[in-house]
Amino acid sequence: MNQTTFIIDAMHCGACTGRVERALSAETGVQDASANLMARSARVSFEAPATPASLAAALEAAGYPPARAQALIHPEGDAAKAAEILAAQSGVFSVTPASEGLQVSYAQGAIAPSELIRALQDAGVTATLASGGAAPAPVTEKQAAEAARLKRDVILSAVLTTPVFVLAMGAHTIPGFHQAIMNSIGMQASWWIQFVLTALVLALPGRVFLRLGFPALLRGAPEMNSLVAMGASAAFLYSALVVLVPGLFPPEAREVYFEAAAVIVTLILVGRWLEARAKGRAGEAISRLVALRPTSARVQREDGVIELPVDELAPGDIVLLNPGERVAVDGVVTEGHGWIDESMLTGEPAPIEKTEGAPVTGGTVNGQSALAYRVTATGGDTVLSRIIALVEEAQGQKLPVQALVDKVTRVFVPAVMALSVLTFALWMLAGQGFTPAFIAAVSVMIIACPCAMGLATPVSILVGTGRGAELGLLFRRGDALQRLSEVKIVGFDKTGTLTMGAPALTDLIAAPGMDGNEALARAAAAEARSEHPLAHAILAEAAARALPERQAKRIKALTGRGLSAQVEGAPFLIGNTRAMDEAGIDTAPLAAQAADLAGAGKTPIWIAIDGRLAALIAVSDPVKDSAKQAIAALHQAGVETAMVSGDTRRTAEAVGRTLGIDRVIAEVLPEGKVAAVTELGRAGAVAFVGDGINDAPALAAADVGIAIGTGTDVAIEAAEVVLMGGDPQGVARALVLSRAVMRNIRQNLFWAFAYNTALIPVAMGVLKPFGGPGLSPMLAAGAMAFSSVFVVTNALRLRRA
Incomplete structure (x- = not known):
């Protein structure tokens, strides 16, 4: 399965992301496509016959062309082989011969020129980069540049709009202003000034709405820019006709609405500028991580x-x-x-x-x-680079709750346009005249832009996962945020998760007639090559006692039981009670001592030599200092806790009592951890926390797998959430953060949906027959801009979570 990422600057609302995803998903071979409005990117998983070039063509046909870059690469030797290798790289559109080498067209954000050179070198082809397109700017830099551009557009639009607004609205708000205009320049001159200035507003700072909105409308895929373009253009064109050919209209209909068109553009640009500034602040976590690199x-x-x-x-x-x-x-x-x-x-x-x-x-x-x-x-293999990649990947993911938003926004813009036409028709049928009908129709189009809906989820994910990275919490997948917030029970592995993972030998009890030190020396020989934590404790104690070295061979691990070997020519066995029972070795002489050790939270281990019980040793793995606080924090959050351990029941229960854990599942073999997690899951969504290789299946089986970052790479790869430190309190932090993010998303979605639900009828004028207010296009534009800014600003509160 191939994966690639496209940078798509033409996405502006939730309707855009939906169309990008549908355009990509329609291509044969595409398995998954996910567009992210905040990052202005789309991630695609695909296989043949789909290629990056065919996917790019599909995006261009849909009106959302991906950002492209060029690189000139000079291979030494077989250029045809080099071209074949480069063309096979995910993210490469085309490879064409050039006078100085090979011209490579590739998708910005999917691959870099240095990666192309590395791919050639890995295949045995020496190559140099003759020239390469500038590396794609980080998302935060692009957002800063966008904010600066929008600021310039806002200033220009405001300068041009202010005289229009004063000339149009002064007569309604300032006593004597209308008469002053009539006595000085005259109403016709006033209209001509408004006409020229509004035309400049639409042609210069407002051209982005026209350039993107009308082509989308002609493709039958209207989006946010289409609504703004239609609303502003309708107000401008009607007013322009009144100025240029007033004879087309009866005297009572000769009104101009230049101020509506100009103010709509200005207010929406202000909203976008504030939104872009807020987005930049939302992505600061990644910027700070990148800045850590010397x-x-x-x-x-x-x-x-x-x-x-x-x-x-x-x-x-x-x-x-x-x-x-x-x-x-x-x-x-x-x-x-x-x-x-x-x-x-x-x-x-x-x-x-x-x-x-x-x-x-x-x-x-x-x-x-x-x-x-x-x-x-070095490079992408460092921990910091992997963290940045994990956070960026999580920020590009969609939460299950986003599916509802996508379904709504898919039909929202066409529905709004239909409502706008319906509003105009109803007002005309009601005999209210063209002007009120026109104002109401334009207001409906402007108020209903679904920007806030499209931003509600991704901006919260962006800020939440960034804040998590600052706290040492890495969400490898964005949807883990939602699933973790729903968890009812958290299961922990014991060793290395709740305990230090470095046990020490605390007791050595020889069986009657046996030499305890000899038994320990043979145990050290058998465990010399083992990576098991208990082996290190045995070896450390043998070294501390300066015991003589013994020779071991035919060493065989008994999964979940212990170890067998041939030491000094005699059969040797070390392990738990099950191992002894299976070998037919009587442990009764030391059974009472073993029970006492287990009751004290220690792990009893039996040693048998030549088929006879030789000694009993005990190993204790100290509990982490913060483990008890972690369990208490989870209880305070209303979550049940459990511990799944391969230790004897008495040992595990002793640790459980010390920490205050609700449920203890002991004597579980590695393959039994999955069944234990499944059993825990019957009480609700379950998270499992572990650090070892044998925890990987359980981490994958849980609703949410949480890996201790100090553990093995296998465990980390199997988990959706990674705690970069070894502190189990990170589990509670992750849970609280996930709930805060989901609460924030629900607030954003409520605001976005409630805002449109409440104000669309007001814009249609349903309250006017009852003496209530209507909604002018200008106020609609202001309210729409405020909605998006509110959503982004609300998400920024997560930076203090």
């Missing part, structure tokens, strides 16, 4: 220290890090001892101690000690 680093070479751009660093380089300096890329400390502030990535305020061999992450800030580290990852 531009250069000091690298140790044989002949001294040189300064290199970060983009030129390679794995294996030794980078010198001064006190207070920001880490350039991911690496491992090779020299020095100090503390590094990782709060911008994990959300945890306490600096982390770093010694030789400790990992460091690009973007974090060094403390007061000088360090040196070896580069292990």
Whole structure:
């Protein structure tokens, strides 16, 4: 399955996103298409026969052309092979021979020239970038540029509109103003001034509505710009005819509405400008993450220290890090001892101690000690780059609740146009005359623009996921926000999630007639190559006691039970009670001690040598300091908690009692965790929190999988939410944030729908027969602009969540 992303600047409302998605989905081979109004982008999953070029053509035919860029690449050797490789890259439209190499046309946002060069090199083709189109500006930069452009348009439109508004409305609001106009320049001259200035408003700052609105209307796909273009143009054309050929109209119908056309354009431009400014603030989280990347680093070479751009660093380089300096890329400390502030990535305020061999992450800030580290990852492979990619991907996702909005906006604009025509017809049939009917029809078109509906969901996702990143909470998928808010029960893995994941051996009890130290020495031999946390505890204790080394072979892991081996020529078995029972080994002599250890929250482990019970050891995994507060916070949020563990029941229940967990499911084999999650799910939506490889199936099976970021990559890939730190309190933070985002989305949707539902009838004039107010086109434009600004501003409150 191929994936690509198109940047589409022509999207302006919820109706636009729906048409983009339908245009892409109609192409054979497209599996999924999702357009994002905030990011002005569309993400497509497709397979043959669909290609990026065919998808781009479909978008252009629908009136939403994707942003394109050009790159000139010079391959060494077989140009035909290079062209074939480049053409196969997702996001490439075409590859054509040029005098200096190959001219590549590609979709901005889907692929970059550096990635094209890397694809050739991976295929064994040496190539250089002769020239490349400018990299697509980050979304926040584009939004800032859009806000600056709109500000210029607003100023120009306001300067041109003010005289029109004063000339038209002064007579209605200022005593004697009308007579002053008649006695000075005259009404006809006043109308001509309004005509010229309004024409400039529509031709200059307002041309965007005409340029986009009417073509969409002619394609049979009207959208927000169509409504504005029709409303403003209708008011202008009617007024222009009154000025140019007044004989077409009876004297009572000779009124001009230039101020309506000009003010409509100005107010909507003001709304868009304020909206663009607010959007820029909404995307600041990504900007701050990007800003964490240093531009250069000091690298140790044989002949001294040189300064290199970060983009030129390679794995294996030794980078010198001064006190207070920001880490350039991911690496491992090779020299020095100090503390590094990782709060911008994990959300945890306490600096982390770093010694030789400790990992460091690009973007974090060094403390007061000088360090040196070896580069292990660069470019898109660094943790910071992966975080940015995850956040951007989540921000481009749609929530299930958006499906309702899409269905409404799909029919909304055509329905509004029909209502506008109906309004005009009803007023004319009622004998109210052309002017009231015309004003009401234009007001309906203007008031009903579905901008707020289209922004209600994506802007909240943008701000919410950005805020989550600042708190060390990564939502790998946007829809996880909605599902997490609905969770009724949270299940935890124990080891490494609620506990430190680094158990220590606390007890060694020899069986009657056996040597406890010998049993431990053999256990260390058998566990020497194991990665299991309990193995590390056994090896650490054996080393601490300076026990002699033993030789082990035929080592075999018994999943969920223990380990068998041949140590010093004798059969050896270490594991839980089930392993002993299956081997027919009698554990009765130490059963009472095992029960006491389990009751104390320790894990009893049996050791058998040559078919006889040799010793009982106990391992305890300390509970994380914040685990109890995390469970309490979830209870306060009205969520039930559970713990799923492979430990013995008594051990697991002891930990559960300590933490105040509601339900404890113990003695669960790795493959049994999925069944345990399914069982928990019968009480409602369930989230599962884990960190190990054996947690991956349960994370995938849960309604929401939450991975501890300090865990394995497999667990993180299987989860929808990642806690960058190891603090389980992040689960409660994520839950609270998801609920805040969904509450914010519901507020936005209510405002958008209620606003249109309430004001469309007012604009139609249903209250006028009862002495109520109508709605002028100018007030309609102002209300419509305010609606969009309100939605975006409301979403910005999530920055303080």
